[in-house]
Amino acid sequence: MSLWGKRDDMVVHERDPFNAEPPRAALAGRRTTPPDAFYSRNHGPVPDLDPDAWRLTVDGLVDRPLELSLAELRDRFAEHEVAATLQCAGNRRAGLAAVRAIPGEDPWGPGATSTARWTGVRLADVLAEAGLRAEAAHVAFAAPDVSQLADPPQPYGGSIGVDKAVRPEVLLAWAMDGRPLPRVHGAPLRAVVPGWIGARSVKWLTRISARAEPSDNYFQATAYRVLPADADPAAGGGISLGPITVNCDILRPDDGDRVPSGPTEVTGYALAGGDRTVARVDVSVDGGRSWTQADLDDGDSPWTWRHWRTTLDLPRGDVVITARAWDSAGAVQPESPVHLWNPKGYANTSWARIALTCA
Known part of the structure; x- marks a missing residue:
């Protein structure tokens, strides 16, 4: 095994932050992807969170803010499983880099795509318990992994629209393929937002905030946007990525x-x-x-x-x-x-x- 319990033949684009994808053969013929072959996309060092001390805060435009331990999540809400494929927005970037250089970005091949059975609770159920207000239009996720890509550095975050957040397929997951989440994949808890780019399935969740506007986190407001060819990536703008394209x-x-x-x-x-x-x-x-x-x-x-x-x-x-x-x-x-x-x-x-x- 290589870093983080991954296969020795993983294509490692960066060691820290750890970014790696499996070779094509590791995905062929597999309806689900074993954890040792599941691609890993990170923007900062992988956090080491104590599951017993960890808490999830639910706040913002809600009537009853919550603070929940992992045990409370499991006890208070019905458990659900969803089979879902996650795909990095940069999947197959190498094909674009062959057209014209893309400085500072990892040359992902087709392996930044993987599938698992995720177990957890529905985000919709947690938001209902918190009393989601009618004026809430977005749900923001916050995590503790600090990225140097933002200036100044900041923890990772992002958001999805309320219409997606309350769909039954969106989970707060603590397990993949029947086993506890590996640390590199977001333990103790991560969001799983099926059908959307992997960047919105935020790992190591510590806070969920209902908002009137999208998250102002760098990875929502500036990164993960499709820009015109002549645009400055640092300036933001462009098309904010959400649902995956075929x-x-x-x-x-x-x-x-x-x-x-x-x-x-x-x-x-x-x-x-x-x-x-x-x-x-x-x-x-x-x-x-x-x-x-x-x-x-x-x-x-x-x-x-x-x-x-x-x-x-x-x-x-x-x-x-x-x-x-x-x-x-x-x-x-x-x-x-x-x-x-x-x-x-x-x-x-x-x-x-x-x-x-x-x-």
């Missing part, structure tokens, strides 16, 4: 593999955000002039990826396999990363491509 990638074979020519199974994942689901995945070996429709598994919930597979007859020589996904609203991935490039390298939803040599 995306997919190829998991097997791996990019750069040498494989026999002839019938070859190709597999991958596809994910749609918000309230949408994956409706179709197409795969091509001729640059998109013709497509083969892949078979899709059922997925474990509306909030998880769908794995896909197809068999392609690969010719000898150099071959590029391309994949694209469609969602239930009819949206499809755009062809080229050239048209998606932005200064922070977020939301690369262009067609997935791998290059093979077929003998």
Whole structure:
């Protein structure tokens, strides 16, 4: 095992803060992602919180502010489980960096996407107990991990709209895949916001505040925004990221593999955000002039990826396999990363491509 109990073959982009993704093969054929392969995105040092001393504060635009221990959360509210895929907003950033350099940002591949079964209580139930007021339009999350990316440095935070916060799929989770959260994944408690970028599923939660406006934390007000190509990332503005846009990638074979020519199974994942689901995945070996429709598994919930597979007859020589996904609203991935490039390298939803040599 490498750092934080992860696989030895994790692609480690940074050691501190720890940012790492699994290789493609670790995700292939797995409906859930083992904790040792689950991607890890952090903005500061991983906190070491004492679960017995830890408390969650619920305040802001509520009638009855709360302070809850982990035991009180478990005793006072019904337990729920949600299968959900989390995806980093920077997933597949390497494809954008190949178009034009993105200084200061980790070159994530397709592995900043992972799935688990999360156990906890519904955020909606906690907000109801606190007496959420009608004027509350946003719910802000605060954590103790201090990031040097903000100037001056500040703890991590973010927010989601009340309409999402009160949905039954949004959890305050203390377990993943039936076991207590690992420290690197947010123990003792984290938010899980299915269908939204991973940055909104805040780890190591210490405070939840109902607000009239979005969080003014750096990671809500300035970071995690899609900016025009010529914009200054430090200036903020742009489009604040929330729901995920339809995306997919190829998991097997791996990019750069040498494989026999002839019938070859190709597999991958596809994910749609918000309230949408994956409706179709197409795969091509001729640059998109013709497509083969892949078979899709059922997925474990509306909030998880769908794995896909197809068999392609690969010719000898150099071959590029391309994949694209469609969602239930009819949206499809755009062809080229050239048209998606932005200064922070977020939301690369262009067609997935791998290059093979077929003998």
